[in-house]
Amino acid sequence: MNGFFSAIRDYPDMKVVKTYTSKMGILSAEEITQKIIDSEENINAIFTVSSADTLGAAQLVVDRNKVGKIVLVGYGSSEDILRYIDKEIIYGTISSNPFQMGYESVKALIDIKLSKNVPYYINTELKVLTKDTIEEFKKTNNENEKIIKWESLYE
Numbered sequence: 001m002n003g004f005f006s007a008i009r010d011y012p013d014m015k016v017v018k019t020y021t022s023k024m025g026i027l028s029a030e031e032i033t034q035k036i037i038d039s040e041e042n043i044n045a046i047f048t049v050s051s052a053d054t055l056g057a058a059q060l061v062v063d064r065n066k067v068g069k070i071v072l073v074g075y076g077s078s079e080d081i082l083r084y085i086d087k088e089i090i091y092g093t094i095s096s097n098p099f100q101m102g103y104e105s106v107k108a109l110i111d112i113k114l115s116k117n118v119p120y121y122i123n124t125e126l127k128v129l130t131k132d133t134i135e136e137f138k139k140t141n142n143e144n145e146k147i148i149k150w151e152s153l154y155e
Helices: 002-008 026-038 051-063 079-086 098-113 134-146
Strands: 045-047 071-075 092-095 127-130
Touching: 026 051, 051 071, 051 079, 079 092, 079 127, 079 134, 127 134
Parallel strands: 045 071, 071 092
Antiparallel strands: 092 127
8 A cells, every 4th residue: 555655646636535444355345346436526546455355346346337437456366357457347457476475485484594694675576467468467477387496495
């Protein structure tokens, strides 16, 4: 959320009307999106920070016939989210690399155990996916799943 607020600070025409905290689930996200759509505010965009919230908000945008009227930006790269992007229901999403996150976490723990220095921040690469970039992402993702490089964590 802090990154989102920092990014939109440079765009004075963008205004955050309200923030909500979901109970981490598609139904909770649908309820919150329902409140947003039913509010008196002139809402034209929704930003979500979890894949469940992204899917829940997208489903309600479809159910309430708001596709094209509300821009939805979310998080995650599940097949459903990519399908929603392809159908232009979701404008875009932030995709993380769970394999790399787990790998770097285990590697850092082993380095700590071996009394090695561990960086305070480890970049595990985020990608911004839109309709223009999902095909390349799918292609790259499929290639990466086929080629897994194993290396010793103790080297």
